[in-house]
Amino acid sequence: ADIKLGASLSASGPAAFLGDPEAKTIEMMVDQINEAGGINGEKIDLVLYDDGGDPNKARTFATRLVEDDEVVAIIGGSTTGTTMSILSVAEDAEVPFISLAGAIQIIDPVRRWVFKTPHTDRMACEKIFSDMQQKGITKIGMISGTDGFGASMQAQCKDVAPKYAIEILADETYGPQDADMTPQLTKIRNTDGVQAILNPGFGQGPAIVTRNKAQLGIDLPLYESHGVASDGFIKLAGAAAAEGVRLPGTALLVAAILPDSDPQKPVVTAYKAAYEAKYGETVSTFGGYAHDAVDLMTNAMKTGGSDPAAIRDALEATQGYVGTTGIYSFSPEDHLGLDLSAFKMLEIRDGGWTLID
C-alpha cells in the first residue's frame, strides 16, 4: 500500500510567501521519491491542503488528514498560528508532525509528536546580535512588522538583547501592507545614540524599509531577518538600497559560494537546481524548511517503516542529517535539533549575497 503523507500549508493568503515555496517543494520532492521507486518499495501518497494561513482552517484540515485521509504523518503549519492549531490534533491522534514555523513555543516544551525544521526566531536574533557585538554595536533601533513573523521576532529579540548587551532604543512597527515607513525611520534616525537598525519581518515591509532608509539617507548599518533571505528581496529593495544589508541566512542562499568542503553544499545545490529548473523561480529559505522536513520524514520512514509511532521514534533518533537549513540531530529533549551554527551571517554586496563568517 501507499504511504499517506499529509500536509497543511498556507499556499495562499497573507503567508503565501512561506507556504507557496513550501508546497511546491513538497510536491516536487514527493514526485522525485516516487519516481525513484518510493520508500522501501512503497509510493508516497501526498495529501496537501491549503489552509490560507487561517488557524481555524488549519485545524479542520489537520482533523481531515488524521481522521479522514488517515495519514501516517503531517508536515505543515507555515505559520506559528496554524502550527499551534495542527499541533493539538496531531498530539491527540498520535501522528508525527513536523512544523515549518519559527516560534520557539512549538517545541518548547517538547511535545512527543511535534518536531520542527526552521531555526527559532530567537536563534535568528542571537545570530544578529552576536554579529552586532563583534562590530561593537550596543544601541539599536528596531522596526518590525506586526504580522506573526515580525511580532514574534520582535518579542524574542527584545528578550535576548540583554544577553548580548544590546539596548533597544527605539521600537517601531508597521502593518504588513504599509506602503511607506519613513515616519518610523525618521523617528529612529532622530533617536540619539542609535548605531544600527534591525528590521525583522517578511514580505514587502522589509523591502520598503530598505528603500525608505536609502531615501532618507540614513547612514546606519541595517540588519534584516531570515524572513527576507531570498534573491527576490534584493530585486524588490533595489541593489543600491540593499547594499550592505546584513542578515542571518541559510546555506541555501549562498549555495554557489559555499566552499566545497561545506557538508551542506551538495544538498543545497541539488535542491536549488531541481527547484529552479522545475518552477522557474529562485529558491527561498522557506522552501528549504520543507525540503528538510520531507527528507527527515522520509528518512524516518525508511528506517522505521510506515507506522506513525515508529516514524516518530525514528525521527527522534535522527542524528547528523544534513539539510539545507543546517545539520539536524534530534533527541527526546530537543525536537529542533539545530544550533546557531546553522545560521550564516550574510551581507548583500553588489546585488548578491556574500558570506561574512
Place this chain on the structure above:
Amino acid sequence: MSLLEVSGLGIGFGGLRAVDNVGFSAQPGEIVSIIGPNGAGKTTLFNMISGVYLPDSGHVRLDGKDVTAAEPHRLARMGLTRTFQNLQIFQEMTVLENVIVGFHQSESGSLIADLLALPAARRRAQAARAQAQELLKRVRLDKAAEELAGNLSYGALKRLEIARALAMQPRVLLLDEPAAGCNAVETEEIDHLIAELAKSGIAILLVEHDMKMVMRISNHIVVLDHGEKIAEGSPESVSKNPAVIAAYLGAGDEESVDADS
C-alpha cells in the same frame, strides 16, 4: 384647553421660510383642514407637529403639555400619529403585518418575553393580529392581507397607511392627502371613514387638495400660503375669502358646479 394647540410654529430651509408663525388648535372630534397652494408649507407643518422636523420657533401642545421637541415615537405614544404624502410603507412586509406594526405600543412587552416566546408575548401578538384584520376590513384591504405590501397599487397603499395609523388608536390623527390617487367614489369612502373617526372623538388634521372633500367634512379650515397663515375659519367663510380664491382655489370652482348640475 385644546387637545392639540399649535402656536407660532416656524421653520426655515436655507433662505426659505417654509412655515412661519402658524398657529391653530383642534378639539376632540374636530376635523381641521389645512389647505394652500403647492409648497405652502402644509406637509412641513405636519412634519413639525409630528416631530419629524424640529421647529425653530413656536410650540406644539398636546393636552396642554409642551411637546415641541418630542420625538415622533414619543408623540405617537401620547396618541398623535400621521400618514404621509409620500407613502411610507413597510414594503417587504405583508399588508397585515404593516397594520400589526401599528399596534406596536399595545403589543410590545419585554424583550426577553419576545426572545423566548413567553405566553404573554404570544397572546399579545394574537390579539394584535385579530384587531389588525378588523381594521383591514374597514379599509377594504382584507382580501390582500397576506400580500406583500409592495405589490399594492397606489390607492390601496394610501388606505393601508390609514389603517396602520388607526391601529394606534390615536387621539390626534394627521392625514396628508389621504385621497390623492383615488377617484371620486373612492374619495367619498375615505370621506366617510374620516367623518366616522371624528365622530368617535379623534381630532383630525387634514391636508387635502380635493376641495369638495375638504368643504364637505371640515369643521375648521386653516389656509397657508408661502408658509404663512392667510385665512382661517369655517368652510363657507374660507371659500368666499378673496385672498384664498386668488392664491388657491381659483376663480370658478367649476368642477363642483358642473358635477352638481
Place this chain on the structure above:
Amino acid sequence: MKLSSKWMQLAALAVLVAVLPLFFPSGYYYRVGALIFVNGLAVTGLVILIGYAGQISLGHAGFAGIGGYACALAPAHLGLPPSLSILLGAVISALLAMLIGKPILRLRGYYLAVATLGFGILVSMVLTNERALTGGPDGMAVQGLALRKILRGWGWKLTSGEFWYILSALAMLVGVWIALNLFQSATGRAMRALHGSEVAARTVGIDVARLKLQAFVISAVYASVAGSLLALQNQFVTPDIAGFMHSIEMVTMAVLGGVGSVLGAVTGSAILTLLPQVLTVFAEYEQLVLGLVMILVMIFLPRGLLPSIAAKLKGRGE
C-alpha cells in the same frame, strides 16, 4: 399557523442535525459539522441585525474575537472556568455593543459599514498588538471545556469531534429558536418595519434608536458566544478570529443563504464552510471556483439561497 411553521423549521433542523452523523464516514465530518453550527450561530445573529433591522455590520468578528479571547484570557488570568468565560465574553460584548452602538447606529448604510469595520479593526488590532496579554498574532492556547470530562464521568464517552458536534448543534438550535421567536414577536416585527421605513416606524411609536441598539446587542452576543465556542473547540485562538476577513465571511454567509431568513443563515454558513473543504480537489483553482460560486449564487438566487428557492417553489405550486 405561523407558529407551527416555527416549530417545523426547528424540527427539520434538529432532525437533520441528529440524522446526519449516521452517514459520517469519519470523525472529520463531526468537525465540519461543528464549524457549520458555530458559524450558523454567529450568522443567525447577523440575520437579526441585517435581515430584520436592516443595519449592516462589517465588524462583527470583533465580537467573536471578544468571545474567543474571553475564553482564553479569563481562565488563564482570572481562574474562571471556561463555561463561565463564555458568559463573561457575552456580557462584555453586550456592554461594548451598547456603548459603541449608541453613536454608531445613527449612521446609515455604508457609513455604518465603515464605522463597524473600524470597530472590528480596533479589536483585532488590540488583540494583535498586546502581545504580553494575548500572545500577539501567533495567538494563545485555550483551556478545554470540563464538560466533556464530566460527561465521561457519567459514562458518556464522546470523542472530541462528537462532543463539539453536539454542543455546537445545541447552541445553534437555541440561537435559531430565539431568532425565530423574535421574528414573530412585536420586537422583531418592529425591527423589520424600521428596515422598511424609519419615519413610518417612528410615527407608530417605535423607538428606532433603541430598537437598533437591541438588534446590535443581540447580534453581538450571538457572535461572541460563537467566538467562544470556536476558541474552546480549537483550544487555540488567534487574532484572525476578529479579523476583517472573518467579518466579511460572516456577512457573506448571511447574504448567500438569504439574509432575511434564519434557516438561510444556517444554509449560508453550511455552504461557505463546506465549499473550501469540497474545493480542495481543485487545488490551486480553489479561490477561482469559490469566487465563481459566490457570483453564481447571487445571480441566480439574488435574495439568497433559501428565500429564492422558497419563492420559486411557491411560484410553481400556484
Place this chain on the structure above:
Amino acid sequence: MDALLQFMLSGVTVGAVYALVALGFTIIYNASDVVNFAQGEFVMLGGMITVFTYQAGLPLPLAAVLAIAITSLVGVALNKLALEPARGAPVVSLIIITIGASIFIRGAAQLIFDKQLHRFPSFSGDAPIHIFGATLVPQSLWVIGGAVLVFIALWLFFTKTLTGKAVLATANNRLAAQLVGINTGWVMTLSFALSAAIGALAGVLVTPITLVGYDVGVGLALKGFAAAMLGGMGNPKGALVGGISLGLLEALTAGYLSSQYKDAVAFIVILAVLFVMPQGLFGKSTTERV
C-alpha cells in the same frame, strides 16, 4: 521640524495612494450605489500586468497603457457577466458579487502570474528630492499628480458633462433614467470601464513605491473604502481629501504617537468625524421628503 515635514510628505504620498483607490470607487458607486469591493483587484491588475508585460520586453509606457486597457476590459466583463445578470437584486447581493469577483480575480491572478512580490523601475529614477531637510522620491510626485489629475477629471465629468449627470441619474432612479432616454446598461458599462481604468492607473503609479503582488488588493480596497467614507462616498473631492487625510493621519500618528496603533488612530478619527458629520466631510445628505 524637518521630522514633521518628513511625516507630512510620507502622509501625502500614502494618502495619494488611498485617494487613487477611493476615486476609483466613486464612479461605480455613483452609477449604482454599489461599493465595488473588487476595486483593489483593479489596482493589483494594473500593477501586475505592467510588471509582466514589462518583463516580457515591452517598454514601460506601453506596458502601462496595455495594463490599463486590459483592466478596463476586466471591469466591463465584471459588469456584463456578473452584475448585469443580477440586475434588480438587492444592493447587498450586488456587493457580495463584487466580493466574489475579487476572490475570483485574485485566484486567477495567482495562477496567471505568481505569488511573488514585484516592482518595476520608478518613472523618474530613485534619487530622492530634498525639501528643507526632508526627502521625497520622485515617484511620489507621480502618484500625487495622478491623484490630483484623476480628481479634476472626475470632478469635471460629474459637474460639467451630461454623461456624468446621466451616471448620477442612473443610481438615483434607474426607472426614471430610462424614461428620459438614458441607456442605463451602457452607463454601467462605462462606469465599470472608467473605475477599472482608474484602479489600474493607480496600480501603475504606485507599484514602484508599494510593490505589487496578487493579494495587495484587499488591503488597498479597505483603506480606499475608509478614505472614501471619510470624505463622503461618491464625491471626488471627498475621495481626494479623505485619502490624503487618512495618509496624513497615519503618518503623523506613526511619527508622534505610536506606529503600532496608527491604523487604530486613523479609524478613531474617522469614527469621530462621522459622529459629527454622518455623511463624511463632503457627502451630500440625501433629501427624502415624506
Place this chain on the structure above:
Amino acid sequence: MLTVEGLRSAYGRIEVLHGVDLEVRSGEIVTVVGANGAGKTTLLHCLSGTQPVSAGRIHFRGDELTTVPAYRRLRRGLAQSPEGRQIFTNLSVEENLRLGAFLFTDERVERDMQDAFAMFPILREKRNLVAGGLSGGQQQMLAIARALMGRPHCLLLDEPSMGLAPLIVAQIFEVVESLRARDVTILLVEQNAYGALKIADRGYVMETGQITMTGPAAELIADPRIREAYLGI
C-alpha cells in the same frame, strides 16, 4: 399613432393585464379611468417599456415597439410622466429638466427649459435646489415638465393632477389641451375622471386588467354607470 393589441402583463406570476386593446390616434387626447388597482399604471409602464409584456403587441407610429428597450422609446417620441413622480431626488431641479432632454444638445433645450419655467414659475425659483426638497406638488410639476423636455410626439401622463392645488390642476388640464394644439398626442390616466373626460376626445374604462367600456368622452360622461362608479355623481 399608438395601438395596443391583446396586451398582457404580470408581476412575477400574477397577471394584472389580461389582454388590453386600445388605440390612440394622432392628435387625440385619450383618457383611461378605472378604480385603484385596475392596472392603469401597469399599462402605461408597458407602453414606456419599464414593465415587461408577456403577450400582445404595441405599435407606435407604424413601428412595432413591443420589444424595444425603454430608453429607446423616448427616441421614437414616446414620453412618460410616471406615477409617484420618479424625479431624480439628488439632482437639482435644473439638472432634472436637463436630463429630461438627455437626447438633445441643440439650443432648443434652453428654450424648452424656459417654456417649462414659464409653465411652472416655482420651478424657476427652485432651479438650483435639490429636487428631493420640493413639496409633493412641486415634484409633480417637475415630473410633467421633465417629460415635456423630451419633445414627445405622444405623452403618457399617469395621474398628473395628483397632489396639485386646484388652481394648478386647472392649469394642467389647460396645458394638456395646449399640447394637442402643438401636435402632441396624449394618453391620460386620471383619478379626476371628470376633469379628464372633459378635455379628452375619447375614453376607456378599465376594470381589473381589462377594458370594459370605451367611447367618445362626452358619451362616457353622460353614461349613468360611469357617473355612479367613477364620477361619484
